[in-house]
Amino acid sequence: MLTRRDLFRLAAAGTLAAALPPALLAGDPPAPVVPPRPASRARAVIQVWLWGGPSHLDTFDPKPGAGRDFCGPLGKPIATSVDGLLIGQSLPLLAQQMHRCAVLRGMTHGSNGHETAAYLMQAARPAGDGLSWPGLGAVVSKLRGYEAGYRGLLPPYITLTTPQGRFSESGFLGGRHRPFATGGDPAAEAFAVDGMTVQGLSDTRQSSRRQLLADLDGFAAAHPADATVRELRACREQAYELILGDAGAAYDLGREDAALRDRYGRHRLGQSCLLARRLVEAGVPYVTINANGWDTHKRHFEAMGRMLPQLDAAVATLLEDLAQRGLLDSTIVWVGGEFGRTPRILWEPPWEGGRGHHGKAFSHLLAGGGVRGGTVVGATDERGENVVTRPVFPWDLFATLTGMLGLAPDTQLPLPQGGSVALLGPPPAGRSGGVLTEIL
Template identity: 45%
Template sequence: MKTIYVILSLLFTGMSGIAAQRAKSVILVYLDGGPAQTDTFDPKPNTSRDYFGNFKGVIDTNVEGIQIGEKLPLLAGIADKYSLVRSLTHGVNAHETGHYSMITGDLSGGSVVYPSYGSVISYMKKDSYKGILPSYISVTSANSRFNEGGFLGNEYKSFDTGGQPEKAQYEVEGIMNKFVDKDRMDKRMSLLGEFEKLPMDKDLIDSLRNVNMNFIWGESREIFNLSNEPDSVRERYGKTRLGQSCLVARRLVEAGVPFVNVRTTGWDTHKKHFQFMNTMLPDLDKALSALLIDLDQRGLLDSTIVLCGGEFGRTPRVMWEAPWNGGRAHFGAAFSYLVAGGGFKGGKVVGKTDKTGENVAERPVYPCDLIGTVYLLMGIDPYGKLPHVSEGDLPILPSLLDKKQSNGLLYEIIDVKK
């Protein structure tokens, strides 16, 4: 089986082993804590209340035969723009190792700490990306320490914006600060000029100053200025942390940033799960559907991969007993991701779980299978190598070479037509 997938990779990428690039950017909408697949992209209405809980209803999407959870009506109306992977699995039920699995694709259990796929993409695009903004940005914060550069180094870790994009002014770390206006900054630069009269490498100082000032007061500053977006657009995304973060992500890919991580928290719902989901799922529905439609209308969806999911799913069986009072626990055996754009087909479903959603029934998909497909569409060879300072060249995705940790790239939902 592995030989077949390697042959398919060579056929798709060409004998050089380098993929024909379809995508220019990736937006990962990361539901930190683990969303419940049975309440979102893999509903089980024919079970019992012990499984569907308070959300028995499902919605027919605009693609015949595909249904999703009742709290996602806006996404149901645009199912032709995305596909669902319902058979993701890694068997990990701990947050830290779950994050590592889904952010790096590494299930090898070795001593080497792999970089996140945002870091890998940042490293691989270092020569082609010419923007002044960092090539890997997290809005508003990274998911965990595994968003760092791993053995590639901190040069390729994510830049965390901080701040609150839903506020009147989005204060981005190192760029936007309501206490420092242009006049005050000019005075600071004047003072700096006095220091620069001392003996020093003037060309180097000028170069660094120009880069920093362009970063702080140049076009990059306006990318984070959401006040110049029509209010109707901001309302469409939802004036929540998630909604405005997704709007920022759209603006960042418009600026050419290769990888944007949108982190939203609160999905670790061990207790009172359905009470939380009554608010969180409509917010997700509004933000994610607006992002997909906006990208499509602006001609960016074909070149932008959008992913949505977390480090694992949640237990299909509801924990009604105290102290959980209707909660769902961590569940890495079977969960779902939404994938769209950048060469992914829309209106498709990959994989299947059993009648209760507790086991993968068809086409297991491992983290490296998903991430490797993203690499392929970004023009990166998923069977290639990365340099390690002491170990030499290492496989970019070691798990992709192990049949127990991989079931092959997602060729069935790749649109190979140019």
Template identity: 40%
Template sequence: MGQALSRGPARETLPPTPAWATTMATPRNCESSMTRRDCLRLGLGALMGGGLVESLRARGLAAAPGSRPSSCILVWMDGGPSHYETFDPKPDAPAEIRGEFRPIETSVPGIRFAQPMTRLAAIADKLAIIRSIRHDQGNHGAGNHYMITGAPPRIPVGCGAFVSFHPSMGAVTAHERGASGGLPPYFSMPSMTRSGGPNFLGAKYAPFVVPDDPNSSRFRVRDVAPPGGLEVARVEDRRGLRERLDRFRRFADRATGDPALALDEYYHQGYELMASPMAQRAFDISQEDPRVRDMYGRHSFGQRCLLARRLVEAGVPFITLNEGGWDHHVSLFDGFRKRMPRFEGAVAALIQDLDRRGLLESTLVVVLGEFGRTPKINKDAGRDHWSNAMSVLMAGCGTPGGQVVGATDAQGYAASDRILSPENFVATIYAKLGIDPGKILYTPSGRPTFLVSDPTPIRELMG
């Protein structure tokens, strides 16, 4: 079946729909109910019951062959951080626009950040700051979707909506890359972003959510250890029993299409994950040098950054750190003073630690939210939603550091130089992860869909 799909003015004739496109299972929508239990957590506590089987049926864990490929740690500042108070200060603007923080010098002459960004300013030579991404989705639901997927919502959505019209970057990376060592290829901590799901790719590419606090002395990833009172040896005995049962002709005859065959595969994968030394090591954060843990900060976000580094070392290609609380309609400056030192200090520690370990060249660190904030400070000492301007930090994976890409106007109202789109941003992420941003995917019904409608990466970031 030949089909045509338009990307702007040019048209491209597509090859026949592959057979697998018509045999994929009907996808589940993970955004419709965003509790942590609803987001497809791997329930190894239900190893001998149906919970794990259904979860693993949805995920289909697979190890990526070959040596370590590139990975991405996406630090998502949910709510939309102010560009004025982070990477695009406007000291010459009127007081009602420039705000309370002064600009500070960075390690790169001529580049200045806002006052709260002290530790990141010290390593600006490793960072690229994009100041000129803009879009037209000024509410949280739509803005989140656009920046996380590279596709604008198809219909108007509410500000608090959890929507999925297109697969997220994490889900696409999981689909295209897989992971090594039996670990899931896509993690999100402590929750999934509003539009972080897989859409038509299917629920097996939803993120593995780790909601628990790695800063707690009681931190334990339930899905990577046997249930209480059940040792791995006993699980192995039950696994052997299943394997002996599977030798019966009814189960061995694949022509019958018996669902028990598929169930057995997921039981096997569940055992492999639980028994994986790599998984055990990755999550055993207590084995880290206390000085390294101190460097990241002994708080929830700092220790999640450290855990993200450990997951990269274990071969996981995409990790999202979903950090809410940046929707500063009220008391923006007080909020930044209280929170930003820990936050930006942990991000700086992550980048420096990756660099010291030789991992920064293969690990992309990205920090952003769904949009920036309004130029004029409101009556509640806050700023409101503003999608005409925003700032994005990018480091690693061959990204040339010590640069600023694009600019906003003198008062920060809008991107004015080297104007870029969310599509350009997402295409850059894919290109750095070895995924063709111009690729065409197929829905279960066979409908062709561009991964990114404009697959042009940001050239200054490609090295």
């Protein structure tokens, strides 16, 4: 239950935690408690959310020495554009982008439930503290959206193509900061954005419908001063600007070069990455790509044979494309899921080469927005089961990302029951390795 007392309790816990040294493994330098605030370069975030949790061993934290029971058929990692850095053999295109990337191999939170882990990774708060915290996208929508001077007709927080579903992305910030989910399939011949187009409806008919509506909305005419009626009419006029005006062109992938579309990959993930670039170009500050299908308990390697090449082409082309257009410096690309997958492979039926949930150790990838490329943060043991140096907790990642976006940690977020709470609490005792100064 939400109460004002929770705030006192949270504040008290914060005071306590701030007095303690951050939990660090021996030998690591102490991290600052308050994230540094360099002149932020990041204006936008493209979050490639790999729903279900991809295997860290098969992607960014290969363990060739662990043998077939851990690597399966993917036991030969490949060299990258960074000396000494190896990644999974199924990602040759991404390998050539590693000089632009920071690989977070120390990700950990220990939760193996999809919903709790997804909440932890995106809201960076433990579940059950009495508040339902917003994810980073909703925070950006709140602090960089319409209430903060954003004037774009495109919504400030867009999800390609479906919402996350497992938890409310906007938390206590409420429905206004939920993402706009486009629906449709960007890889389809005719990509229809929910609420932007109706198939077979010509512009002429749209216009005549608009006139008909104006003529038949006598109720609005009879209540010109009513606040609700005025607001409904104002929203309708703005919607028409978006539907009939130029802003909607950002969704039109037909305006892209066919060869570039091929490089991204003619699949949902590839074309979503291309669309995300177009949206960021048009000024949208936060785009989430919900890439489903990574919860591979059964026949994992068959799925990887299909999915990793798609991920490889989509993200590698996105990084190259953003860089060529001069957008990478101002756009954070964040790739990862709610956890990793169990390093030891389950060969027996019914799994037949499956991997379970693994919240103790996994990897995320960051690039752009000022991230120092070619860096690796943290390391796991020889089997990828536990983090052995430089753990990266959800708080650390969230603090780093908000810092890169120039959002002050003490920015107040309003609570529905009144009062407000700081965007970023102090690092939770025992659950923080500090801000990722290594990549800034």
